[in-house]
Amino acid sequence: MGETLNADGTLSEQLEYVLSRSAFYKEKYAGCGITSENAANRFSELPFTEKQELLDDQEAHPPFGANLCAELAEVQRIQKTSGTSNRPVLIALTPKDIETTVSVGATCFRAAGLEPTDVVVHCLNYCLWMGGYTDHQSLERTGATVVPYGVGNTVGLVEFMFHAKPTAIHCTPSYLAKLEAVLAEQFGGASPKEFGLKKGLFAGEGGLQYPNFRQRIEEKWGLCAINANYGVSEALSMIAAECAERDGLHFMAGDALLPELIDPATTDPIPIETGAQGELVLTNLCRLAQPLIRYRTRDVISVVRAEPCDCGRSSFRFQVTGRSDEMLVVKGINVYPSAIRSVIDGFPDMLNGEYQIVVSATEPLAEIAVKAEHVAGLSPDALESLATTLGQKIRHVINIAPRVALCKEGELPRTEGKTRRVVREANDEKIGI
Numbered sequence: 001m002g003e004t005l006n007a008d009g010t011l012s013e014q015l016e017y018v019l020s021r022s023a024f025y026k027e028k029y030a031g032c033g034i035t036s037e038n039a040a041n042r043f044s045e046l047p048f049t050e051k052q053e054l055l056d057d058q059e060a061h062p063p064f065g066a067n068l069c070a071e072l073a074e075v076q077r078i079q080k081t082s083g084t085s086n087r088p089v090l091i092a093l094t095p096k097d098i099e100t101t102v103s104v105g106a107t108c109f110r111a112a113g114l115e116p117t118d119v120v121v122h123c124l125n126y127c128l129w130m131g132g133y134t135d136h137q138s139l140e141r142t143g144a145t146v147v148p149y150g151v152g153n154t155v156g157l158v159e160f161m162f163h164a165k166p167t168a169i170h171c172t173p174s175y176l177a178k179l180e181a182v183l184a185e186q187f188g189g190a191s192p193k194e195f196g197l198k199k200g201l202f203a204g205e206g207g208l209q210y211p212n213f214r215q216r217i218e219e220k221w222g223l224c225a226i227n228a229n230y231g232v233s234e235a236l237s238m239i240a241a242e243c244a245e246r247d248g249l250h251f252m253a254g255d256a257l258l259p260e261l262i263d264p265a266t267t268d269p270i271p272i273e274t275g276a277q278g279e280l281v282l283t284n285l286c287r288l289a290q291p292l293i294r295y296r297t298r299d300v301i302s303v304v305r306a307e308p309c310d311c312g313r314s315s316f317r318f319q320v321t322g323r324s325d326e327m328l329v330v331k332g333i334n335v336y337p338s339a340i341r342s343v344i345d346g347f348p349d350m351l352n353g354e355y356q357i358v359v360s361a362t363e364p365l366a367e368i369a370v371k372a373e374h375v376a377g378l379s380p381d382a383l384e385s386l387a388t389t390l391g392q393k394i395r396h397v398i399n400i401a402p403r404v405a406l407c408k409e410g411e412l413p414r415t416e417g418k419t420r421r422v423v424r425e426a427n428d429e430k431i432g433i
């Protein structure tokens, strides 16, 4: 089966393996004098790998691309990336790749508090996506009893949970809203607390990094909400989860992935230390089928703590700050729209959560304006004070003082699907407000 290849997972052996087998990387590195002999010593010079390159490669060499390093007979499973913004990347896995993925995934779920005595309903999409069958295996590896529910037929899920009383649910945070709506409309407004769930293991979306968001879930559902599943499916699948301290996501894939941080604008390296912020770059240390070298995840993370945790784990902890492809550079400072959203979400009694970020149409950006809708019934004094406080809090988070304008509910445009949050104004004289 070829499964004995590169068993120790060291960087130099992995690079030798990749450069002796991957037509994709041989061609990519050919022009810069990188060979299997010198790649480890010149690691920091190796050009980054981008998702678009993987898509182009798979287009040119269907179905798996020229980066397939294993024989087809060694490939045991095919999955795909979720591909919300473009075509998905097909992921081929050998038995050893699957074992590594499931082992790290189980480590994440255990850290998040899943135990052999738990019964967990697994409500992610099983259709080709890593979050389905592969996460199912990781859940089982913890010793917990796993209910393979998938997505769809929410009424059936409600009936099942009332009947079988599982102790935990693994789903996206937004799926809870769907369950709440079904309870309200078809189960006489029953409370989610009646399910008796103890643990909410959440995956696939941001949100839990905002204390108000987590608190709302816990109060409404009577469970402990845990960010249990941060993953990068091109590189592995699950790679990080919160522990009981719930103070950032522990990086759990140290044996399987080499993490780096870079400045997304300059690609300069950033040391992984407390307070550091940068785009996460990953290199597979033992993947056999489609190994990646210096893969730009486009996820920007903030290192919450690099020191060992009270839970006994020593891996660094982080929050996902935003996507580097959504980053704005204002006065030379990197600004993520999601950071501004987190401030706005901190005023749930006064702001309804609708907002817009306004910048000029042309770079470089010299200023930033934020428009936010306030709830009805606030006095002029309260509005003035709210605008000042909002501006100060945003300044504290992004290190730039924004212009702030509050507007009435319904004033900002809503669009079908994803609402456009960043607006580029053609008139540079007075952006936005």
Ligand SMILES: [Zn+2]
Pocket (backbone or CB within 6 Å): 243, 244, 245, 250, 309, 310, 311, 312, 313
């Ligand atoms: Zn911990």
